Amino acid sequence: xxxxxxxxxxxxLERIRNSLAKxxxxxxxxxxxxxxxxxxxxxxxxxxxxxxxxxxxxxxxGDIADALAAQNFKIDKRQLQxxxxxxxxxxxxxxxxxxxxxxAEVKVHVEKES
Numbered sequence: 001x002x003x004x005x006x007x008x009x010x011x012x013l014e015r016i017r018n019s020l021a022k023x024x025x026x027x028x029x030x031x032x033x034x035x036x037x038x039x040x041x042x043x044x045x046x047x048x049x050x051x052x053x054x055x056x057x058x059x060x061x062g063d064i065a066d067a068l069a070a071q072n073f074k075i076d077k078r079q080l081q082x083x084x085x086x087x088x089x090x091x092x093x094x095x096x097x098x099x100x101x102x103x104a105e106v107k108v109h110v111e112k113e114s
Contacts, residue, residue, distance in 0.1 A: 027099060028099060028100075028102065030099075031098045031099030031102040032102055034073075034098055035096075035098045035102050035103065035104040036104075037073075038068075038073055038075070038096055038098070038104040038106060039104040039105060039106075040105070040106075041068070041071065041073070041106045041107070042106070043064060043067045043106060043107065043108050043109065044109045044111060045059050045063065045067070045108065045109065045110050045111070046110075046113040046114075047059065047110060047111075047112070047113055049089065049112050049113070053088065053089050053112065054087070054088065055086075055088060055089070055110070058086055058087045059085060059086040059108065059110055060077075060082075060085045061077040061078075061080040061082045061085075062077045064077070064080055064082070064106070064108060065077035065079075065080060068106070075096055079098065080094055080095075080096055080097075081094070081095040081096070081097055082094055086108065086110055088110070089110050089111065089112060090109075090110060091107060091108070091110075092107070092108045092110070093105050093107060093108075094107075094108050
């Protein structure tokens with residue numbers, strides 16, 4: 001369905017566009033501030049390993065989201081761009097999609113449990 005293009009409807013449409021633009025601008029600004037804070041955060045996980053330093057289990061996006069929540073970051077596990085769970089020892093960069101084109105990167109360190 002369509003709405004007739006009267007001057008009143010055009011003004012209402014313009015008000016809606018302006019309010020959406022302001023809302024998007026404030027969300028983008030908040031996302032950029034959050035990205036600046038999250039960028040460079042380092043998370044450490046210790047896991048049991050078997051022979052050849054293979055992990056029993058893995059470090060998943062849920063684990064990373066929980067560790068970020070413990071540091072008072074509101075990041076959902078769906079925002080983490082982790083193709084597959086981490087199954088080996090080492091340091092891994094994980095991208096966090098904060099808002100549309102705004103991303104941050106956290107460092108995940110997986111170490112052997114002693």
